[in-house]
Amino acid sequence: MPHLKTILLLIGMLFCICAPAQAKALSVDDVRFGVHPEKIRMVLDLSEVSDYRVFTMDKPYRLIVDLTSFEWRAGKVARPAQSGVRDIREGPLQPGVSRIVFDMDRPISVSTAFVIPRQGQTPDRLVIDYRHVSAQTFRVDKEKIHGTLRASDIYRNQNLATANPPRNDESAPPLPKAKPEKKPDKGTNKTGGKKKIVVIDPGHGGVDPGAVGVDNIYEKHVVLALGKSLKAQLEETGRYRVLMTREKDVFVKLADRVKFARDNNADLFVSIHADTIHKPNVSGTSVYTLSKEASDAQTAKLAEKENKADLIAGIDLSVEDEQVVNILFDFARTETMNESKFFANTLVRNMKEDGVKLLENPSRHAGFAVLKAPDVPSILIEAGFMSNKKEARLLNKPEHREKIARAIRKGIDAFFEHVQHYENN
Ligand SMILES: [Zn+2]
Structure with a gap:
């Protein structure tokens, strides 16, 4: 069957051309510990310079090192008892990012982390200095993140279905925006004047x-x-590019x-x-973020x-839902969820200041499918209760909607001002 053979060969060739080679340029070749009176120095030999991110976690105490996707060539790592390292795990975290988890037997604080470029026979190295601290100091220091690797940047535009299943580290500290690399010679900051993209989802x-x-x-x-x-x-401010998931009366899948x-x-x-409830006297605006567990029974129902x-x-999305669930608690999402929570709180504060009537405990959370973008801070606003006669009629009036929109706009301004502050400092 020469024809079939030819076809198979052609298919094979196509695969070779189309399937990207698992190009893993980066490898972690060795990990060493040096114990000093005032610090413990961990040195990771790398095949090349990589972006990195170093931080700690508790329950149990861990030191986390994220790098761009790497191959682990360090084998079994020898670690002195004074290093406090009980165990080491590593593997892919999400597309483009791999993680090393050092299980610690006591709380530590990272004082510095930096890369030393290759010198002659000595390879590129990531150096991490840390020391043993009290549980209290650990709690204060664990918010600090060393390095500029940003999970969400790498995560952006990746197909949900190809995301690696999360490993054991669902919980992570909130990530401040990484400091952009300062390039004084180039003069301009490429992203500095860019409009923020806000997607409104009616x-x-x-x-x-x-x-x-x-x-x-x-x-x-x-x-x-x-x-x-x-x-x-939002457009009036000149600061945003605003897009809507729908601009007319059409159905859009979640x-x-x-x-x-x-x-x-x-x-x-x-x-x-805008919600309805079986209690006609209930009214007020509320803001929701994504979480595994609902904040209360009413929100779970909502x-x-x-x-x-x-x-x-009439659309069954059980398959797609499963894919979304699989990536629900990875690292990028935790970072995004923290940003979303921060935005929700900012929004509620601005609404209060603007005299928007709020529901009691107006900042709530539950498993809303529409808030599941792993890399976009997302919130859902229930503008009010249409089961409340007064509020339904208000919501039907342009002036009332403008008032709510104004408060939301101020909240968005405040949110990005905070983000900008982080990026500039
Ligand atoms: Zn709705």
């Missing part, structure tokens, strides 16, 4: 009306109008809303909704309801 639409309130007011219409008002206000934000490299994702949007439209 909930529901088309076949899915969302909540239906008093006077037959539809959530899908109210939130689209509110979204447009917010877009106008996963596609998330994908839209990721494909457009959104810096922020704001999903807008998330369940909002997550049914696709089902209401």
Whole structure:
């Protein structure tokens, strides 16, 4: 069967051309410890210079070293008892990033981490100095991150389905934005003047009306109008590029809303909704972030309801859901979730200041499907209760929507001012 052979050969050749070789340029070739009176020095021999990120975690105490994807060639690492290292694990964390976990038998604090470039026969090295500290000092110091490797940058634009399953480190400290490399000779900071990309996501639409309130007011219409008002206000500042997941009365799948934000490299994702509840006197705005566990029973129910949007439209997303669940608690997500929480709190504060009526405990969390972009800080706003006669009618008025939009805009301003502050300091 020469024909079949030829075809198979051709297919084989195609694979060779198309399948990217597992190019793992970086390897960790050795790890050594030096015990000094005032510090312990850990040296990692690298095949080449890599971005890195070094920080600590507790429960149990760990030293974490993230590098660009590497091959582990250090074998079994000898470690003196004084190093405090009980065990070492390593492996891929997410596309583009691999992690080394040093299990420590006591709390430590990293004083410095730096790269020494290759000199003659001596290879590139990552040097980490740390010392044993009290549990209290550990708690203070564990927020510090040494190095500039940014998980979310690398994570951006990666296919959800190809994400590596998380390893054992779901919990991580909030990551401040990495300091951009200063290049004084070049003069300009490339990203400095760039507009932040905000994606507004008016909930529901088309076949899915969302909540239906008093006077037959539809959530899908109210939130689209509110979204447009917010877009106008954000654009007026000249600071943002604003995109909407829908600009008319159309149905958009939950996963596609998330994908839209990721494909457009959104810096922020704001999903807008309006709720109903069986208690007609309940009213007020509330803000939601993603979490594994719901903050309260009411929010759990709300998330369940909002997550049914696709089902209401007759779409079964169980397969896609599974992929999303698999990447739910990886490192990039933890960082993003912390940013989202920070944004939610900023928003609530600005709403209070602007006299927007808030629900009690207005900052809540649950497993909202639409907030699952692993690399885009995302929040969901319930602008009010359409089951409350007064609030439903208010939400139907442009002035009221403008007031809420203004408070949201101020919250977004405050959020990015904080982020900018981190990037500049
Ligand atoms: Zn909704």
